[in-house]
Amino acid sequence: xxxxxxxVSLKKSVLDPQGVAVKDALGSLGFxxxxxxxxxxxxxxxxxxxxxxxARAEVEAMCRKLLANLVIEHYEFTLEKA
Amino acid sequence: MAAMHFSVIQFPGSNCxxxxxxxxxxxxxxxxxLVWHQxxxxxxxxxxxxxxxxxxxxxxxxxxxxxxxxxVMDDVRRHAARGGxxxxxxxxxxxxxxxxxxxxxxxxxxxxxxxxDYTHLRVEHARSAFxxxxxxxxxxxxxxxxxxxxxxxxxxxxxxxxxRGQVAFRYCEPDGRVTPDANPNGSLDSIAGVTNEQGNxxxxxxxxxxxxxxxxxxxxxxxxxxxxxAALCRR
Numbered sequence: 001x002x003x004x005x006x007x008v009s010l011k012k013s014v015l016d017p018q019g020v021a022v023k024d025a026l027g028s029l030g031f032x033x034x035x036x037x038x039x040x041x042x043x044x045x046x047x048x049x050x051x052x053x054x055a056r057a058e059v060e061a062m063c064r065k066l067l068a069n070l071v072i073e074h075y076e077f078t079l080e081k082a
Numbered sequence: 083m084a085a086m087h088f089s090v091i092q093f094p095g096s097n098c099x100x101x102x103x104x105x106x107x108x109x110x111x112x113x114x115x116l117v118w119h120q121x122x123x124x125x126x127x128x129x130x131x132x133x134x135x136x137x138x139x140x141x142x143x144x145x146x147x148x149x150x151x152x153x154v155m156d157d158v159r160r161h162a163a164r165g166g167x168x169x170x171x172x173x174x175x176x177x178x179x180x181x182x183x184x185x186x187x188x189x190x191x192x193x194x195x196x197x198x199d200y201t202h203l204r205v206e207h208a209r210s211a212f213x214x215x216x217x218x219x220x221x222x223x224x225x226x227x228x229x230x231x232x233x234x235x236x237x238x239x240x241x242x243x244x245x246r247g248q249v250a251f252r253y254c255e256p257d258g259r260v261t262p263d264a265n266p267n268g269s270l271d272s273i274a275g276v277t278n279e280q281g282n283x284x285x286x287x288x289x290x291x292x293x294x295x296x297x298x299x300x301x302x303x304x305x306x307x308x309x310x311x312a313a314l315c316r317r
Binding site: 010013014015017018021066067069071072 | 143144147148151179180186187189190191192193194232234235236268
């Protein structure tokens with residue numbers, strides 16, 4: 001069994017209005033040094049696979065097909081034995 | 083003229099399906115039927131597919147991301163590949179973009195707010211089957227109701243859209259000027275609707291089915307459906 005922790009976020013070239021709103025909120029709370037905030041989502045997928053390479057290939061395919069929209073988002077993930 | 087057959091796709095969470103059905107059937111006197119998303123095939127004789135607005139699958143993950151894998155979507159794809167007309171409105175636009183039938187994607191509105199309001203749309207050209215009865219530059223008053231209608235695509239795609247005349251509508255002032263103030267959601271280049279390269283698939287965030295009879299406060303949306311009928315008749 002493997003646990004994939006997938007992080008999906010908007011590409012750098014895409015404006016993230018949610019991140020901007022959170023950055024402004026942090027500023028108004030007195031956190032002066034905040035330069036930028038980018039929002040994203042974390043998806044944890046527990047999956048059965050024979051070997052780590054298989055699990056990695058499977059998670060790649062999941063990200064490309066469904067979990068991320070590559071027009072606007074990019075993804076990265078870590079994989080651990082679970 | 084024989085009635086054209088429109089298939090309106092119904093997903094769990096669609097909420098403009100009956101509005102579309104009403105306009106196509108009762109107002110425009112065409113044959114219109116609802117098609118449940120689990121059906122493997124569109125009804126025989128479907129001339130045009132309408133993917134209506136709503137919140138398919140609760141907008142989980144991303145708007146339209148799950149609906150695009152519904153069984154009926156394979157046949158919608160085949161219909162589009164054969165040159166059949168497909169109109170996606172609001173969530174329908176999001177679904178068609180997620181399905182790769184239209185370029186780009188719809189992001190959160192720049193204001194982060196759900197916006198329910200009238201907008202003005204400038205018809206960019208009358209060459210597409212969806213705008214053939216309109217004048218280029220004609221202004222239509224059509225409402226929007228969305229939280230994720232902020233159109234985005236990369237710079238190369240935008241250039242291609244422009245070159246090939248795929249931008250169907252832009253948000254504008256009542257007099258047709260495209261200004262930042264008239265852009266309700268932060269859409270790139272004020273884009274409100276795009277077609278695919280072949281011109282037989284249109285996605286738009288505004289709701290033409292909500293302004294297709296005078297009793298509802300406007301009829302500007304009808305020209306889109308009537309253009310589609312005119313295009314179908316020419317075939």
